[in-house]
Amino acid sequence: MYLGGRGLGVKLLFELSDPDIDPLSPENPLIFTIGPLTGIAPMASGTVLTSKSPLTGTVFSWNTGGGFGRELKKAGIDALVLAGKAKQPSFVEVRGDEIKIVQASQLWGKGTDACTEALKSKGNVACIGRAGENEVLISSFVIDSIHSGRGGLGAVAGSKLLKAVVVKGEKECLPASPEKFKELETKMLKLFEANPVLSKGLANYGTPAFVKLLDYMGLIPCKNFSGREITFADLFSGEYIKTSFELEKESCSACPLGCKRRIKKTGQVLPDYDSLWAFGFNLENQVFDSVLLADRICKDYGLDPISAGSVLGACAELQSRKMNVRELETLLAGIGEGSEPGKGSRKYLLTRDRKYLSMDVKGLELGGFDPRGIRGQALAYATSCHGGDYLTAFMVGPEVLGKPLLLDRFSLKGKAGILQVFENLTAVLDSLVFCPFSIFAINEELCSALLHSGAGIDVSPAELLKAGERIWNLERIYNLRAGFTRKDDTLPERLFETGSEERGDGIPRQEFEAALQDYYRYRGWNKEGVPSQGKLRELGLG
Ligand code: SF4
Structure with missing residues (x-):
């Protein structure tokens, strides 16, 4: 029994390919899966992406939010397996029972915002940006306008000339025993309400809710993990951000919490803790606007913010200097277009004989939770x-x-x-x-x-x-x-x-x-x- 989602994705990956294949070869499948409760239970409308990672060479699955999974369910699809390589840039369109591969040369070269905008009338959109097209090893997907996936899954799509998958289902998602399920759903919502991390923290402030506590406990690494003395944590805290912007709450489909925030004036979705850490704390950058910009560039190029901020932190240390935040835009765009740091910090630093500066495990850069003070997380x-x-x-x-x-x-x-x-x-x-x-x-x-x-x-x-x-x-x-x-x-x-x-x-x-x-x-x-x-x-x- 593999249940669905990650379990089903890994099982299919194992059955359909050899673990020693080149992750950027046509033989490496890119698999979208859902679970038996997708589209039925709260907080379960997303999808899981599975493939062999070109960044790490390991198996890789990414569980993402949004409503893409619910649409797959409505189309009657438990797993969508994409293998081989298209002859020209293409997108896959799922509409009810019909699946077709559509020529997408007009979308190739576009950022994820423009691609999503162009396709959203056809359904929920999972797409890559320029980074995936350029087979950048730290590229990601953007699914339902949310950063999705680490490990270079965007490059796997790019290597197949796959720009996007669009899905629109037609069936209804109904529970097997509606009354009993309703009771359990009510219980689940009460459990969410009773848990302060969810109901007081994430529901009110999103993931920046963690900033103050992590800082107080000395758990935010900075300067490529060479320090933990943050002097400006308050400026990036959920509480401060909430009072500094006029915000609109955003949720994935069927989520009672809603941990995303959009700035009313500009329409930009606020960065998660991952980006605040990667482009703020890690780079000693307290200019919130430049973190916003970096997050926006990553999203449009389809770059993983943790890996991008991490490799830039390592570059700064390599050059024994603080990152000039005015360079961020140019550097990130360069990575998206295929510059050397886009190989990820381990591979990039290996070429400079400085692998010890890479803060990664198995080639995947660590996030903003310092394992020196959270020993179980270290393990x-x-x-x-x-x-x-x-x-x-x-x-x-x-x-x-x-x-x-x-x-x-x-x-x-x-x-x-x-x-x-x-x-x-x-x-x-x-x-x-x-x-x-x-x-x-x-x-x-x-x-x-x-x-x-x-x-x-x-x-x-x-x-x-x-x-x-x-x-x-x-x-x-x-x-x-x-x-x-x-x-x-x-x-x-x-x-x-x-x-x-x-x-x-x-x-x-x-x-x-x-x-x-x-x-x-x-x-x-x-x-x-x-x-x-x-x-x-x-x-x-x-
Ligand atoms: S809005 Fe946040 S808490 Fe809700 S399902 Fe999406 S990621 Fe999870």
Whole structure:
């Protein structure tokens, strides 16, 4: 059982391609999937994109919001697999039962805003910008006008001459048992309401709600992770932003929270915490307007803001200088057009013999949550099947926000067992295509009940977690076959203790290695991080 979304995407990727293929070859499939509750449950109208990442060489899935998934569901499609290469720039149009490939030379070269505008009358739009067309390794998608996907998934589309996918469905999405489902939906909304992270934080301020707390706890890395002394955090806090602009709230389809904000005067969607960190804190840039501009350029080019800000931070350190914010526009446009830093920080710095300046795991740049002060997150980054992706297990929840329970954030002891449960649950939620923030309120029991009344599927909470474990193990096998080893389950050197730091300033290497071995043991893997035959048989993968 793979549920849908991420699980189904990974299963199809595994069945349809070899893990050692070139990610930019026609053979690498780009897969859009939905889950059994898509279009039925709150916070579950998005889609998951899966492919082999050209940035990391790992399996890669991205769970994104919007309403694109709901339209796929209405068109009766659980998985849309795009493989091969078009003869000319094209887009795929799904309309009801009909799927066609349409010539799109007139759209090639356009930014994502213009492309979305040109196609939106046909349905919900997932598209790439110039960065994807130029096969930039840190390119992304824009789906329903939301930054979507890291790991160079935009380049996978570009390599196929695929500019966009547009979908309009015609069927209704209805729960299997409407009355029972309504009851559960009410319960779910009450759980959201009762959770202050969701109802007070995200619903009021969006992801900038995290800024003040992270700063207070010294968890915002800056200057390419060489410091954590932010002097202007208040200027980027959710509270300050809310009083500085006239804002309109925006939501993905069927989301009761609405964590997005649009500036009324300009129509621009406010950057998420990811962009505030990448172009603000990381670059020591307190000019909010330039962060807005950088976020807008990334979106229009279809660039991943975390990777773009990260590689620019590394460039600044390489040149021993502070980034001149007036250069941001030119530099980002250059990356979008295919300049060297667009290879991502690891590959770019390797060519300069300075790989140690790259703040990545398995080639994917870390986000703005400093693992030195969130040790479970450190282990999560190291073991993530995507590399430096904080969303495969957001340990900031238990270690910083105290959800579902508060853990000692400076300790690695006992974290391995909790982490793998968190990873399995996240794989379940990604496979049911719930928004990643739903993890603050939804657990496997509620998922099981929702599946029963929403989709008529009977699966126990324990079976759900087992499915999450199966998905995680399949991803691990994919990466092992793609050439990854235990040595890749690590962190940038800079994050480890050197002996002269204060508490929280460096991760003790021995403790980290012991926690990693603990983690392998909990997973039923050997000391090299390879799943045992017994574990694979238990999961139906042997
Ligand atoms: S919380 Fe935000 S990202 Fe998640 S579904 Fe709602 S609006 Fe979309």
